[in-house]
Each structure stands twice: as C-alpha cells, then as structure tokens.
C-alpha cells in the first residue's frame with residue numbers, strides 16, 4: 219500500500235498531508251455524520267482547494283483550524299456543501315413510485331397528508347413524488363404536502379428554482395414532460411422549469427439529519443431517505459431510524475436506497491416491499 223503523503227506524489231497548489239485529511243474526516247463526521255472512506259483523499263483535496271482559494275487561506279492547516287476552533291464560523295456551510303455527494307435523478311429507483319401512489323390513495327381520509335424527502339438533493343426526488351401524487355389523484359391539487367430537506371444549501375437553492383437541463387428528462391415519457399414542465403426558449407433553450415402548481419406542493423428547507431432537534435410536527439404518511447444512509451456508519455443510521463419511526467403514521471412507509479441494508483435495526487423497521495419498510499410497532503416488540 220502506498221502511504222506517501224499526497225503532497226509529495228505530485229506537485230500541488232497546496233500541500234495536503236495525511237493529518238489534514240484525518241482532520242477533514244473527523245470534522246465532516248462530527249458535523250454531518252458522513253464517514254469518509256480512506257480512499258477519498260483526492261476528492262477531498264479537489265473539492266476543498268476551491269474553498270481555500272475562495273477564502274484566501276494560505277494552506278489546509280489554517281483553513282481547517284479556523285473551522286475547528288469556531289463551530290459558528292459561516293464557512294462551515296460551504297465546507298459541508300463541498301463534501302456532500304448529490305447524485306440524483308427524476309424517478310430514480312422507479313419501483314418506489316407506484317407503491318407510494320397506492321399507499322397514499324389507500325390512506326386518503328379527507329385531510330392533507332404529509333410526505334418527506336429527507337435527503338432531497340437538487341429536488342428531483344421530491345418533484346417525482348409530487349408528479350406521482352398528481353397522477354394518482356388525477357388532480358393538480360392532490361391532498362398532499364411534501365417537505366423536502368437536505369443539509370446542503372447549494373442543492374436546495376437549485377431544487378427551489380426547479381430548473382433543469384433537458385438531458386435530465388431523458389427517460390421521462392413525453393406526456394409527463396408536457397404536463398409538468400415548461401420548456402425554455404431563446405437564452406433558456408435546453409432548460410426546463412417545473413410548473414408552478416407542482417412547486418407549490420413542496421416546501422424546501424435545510425435540515426441536518428444528524429441534528430438532535432428536528433423542527434418537524436405531525437406524522438408523515440411516507441418518508442424517503444434514499445441513498446444517504448450509505449454515507450453514515452451503522453450507529454448513526456440507527457439513531458436516525460430511531461427518530462424517523464415516531465414521525466411515521468401508523469401504516470407509514472419508509473423508502474430507502476437500493477444498497478442500504480438495515481439488519482442492525484430490525485427492532486425498529488421491518489421490510490414490507492423492495493427497499494420499503496414499516497416501523498415495528500411497540501406492541502409487536504413487547505410480544506416477542
């Protein structure tokens with residue numbers, strides 16, 4: 219195994235010593251729960267050098283120590299934004315959306331039902347949930363509100379704007395595109411914007427899943443927490459799941475990513491479909 223410090227391997231703009239990487243790992247873990255693998259040095263270097271330049275920091279030590287010393291420093295936001303991975307797509311893991319539609323229709327009770335996209339990234343997941351609801355109820359005003367949250371303020375700004383390149387719609391049926399998107403012309407050619415009615419169904423807010431105080435009220439009929447748990451270690455995953463379950467309605471569904479396995483949380487959630495979970499009811503737990 220090569221243990222040479224990164225800075226010595228190639229000529230770099232900034233020296234990046236193993237102790238700098240270890241400090242970044244400790245800081246992002248404490249702040250966002252993200253457990254960076256040992257092979258992420260190159261990624262960290264590339265992403266954070268932009269922050270060193272933007273802040274005029276002379277080196278990694280100065281930049282990291284500045285943050286480490288002051289938990290309130292405004293640069294923390296940009297530091298976290300730089301280190302998140304935001305890959306997403308419209309109707310990603312498509313099999314979830316018919317399950318969501320059936321579930322919500324079966325739960326219809328004359329009241330507004332709440333859904334939560336808890337690692338929303340640039341918004342495609344929440345907009346896919348909204349389109350699914352409009353299609354399921356045959357109404358542009360279905361009885362549903364969607365909360366969409368993420369730790370990363372940059373992706374949330376993109377999500378709120380609801381503007382995407384047309385390539386992002388590659389696999390979407392034309393009827394869906396026509397119904398839910400406005401096509402850009404002139405300088406906006408090559409871009410689409412989500413129609414206002416759909417945007418009105420969603421509230422985008424910053425929320426760190428690691429925070430001990432989530433300002434959330436009432437129960438959700440469904441929580442999407444897809445493709446973010448993979449960045450957390452098992453104790454962190456367990457603590458987050460412990461906090462999801464009281465927020466789920468009695469029959470509420472928890473939608474998780476395809477590569478996320480929760481055998482260690484079998485006392486909290488049980489599989490009820492492909493990567494779809496329900497909470498384990500307290501009574502059932504006591505009977506065991």
Ligand SMILES: C[S@@+](CC[C@H](N)C(=O)[O-])C[C@H]1O[C@@H](n2cnc3c(N)ncnc32)[C@H](O)[C@@H]1O
Pocket residue numbers: 249250251252302303304305306307310336337338339340343367368369370373425426427428443444445446449475
């Ligand atoms: C790979 S994206 C997944 C997006 C979407 N859920 C999907 O499956 O397509 C992971 C998202 O989790 C967010 N994230 C990472 N750590 C987080 C935390 N502690 N709290 C909230 N969101 C977090 C990232 O900012 C990123 O946008």
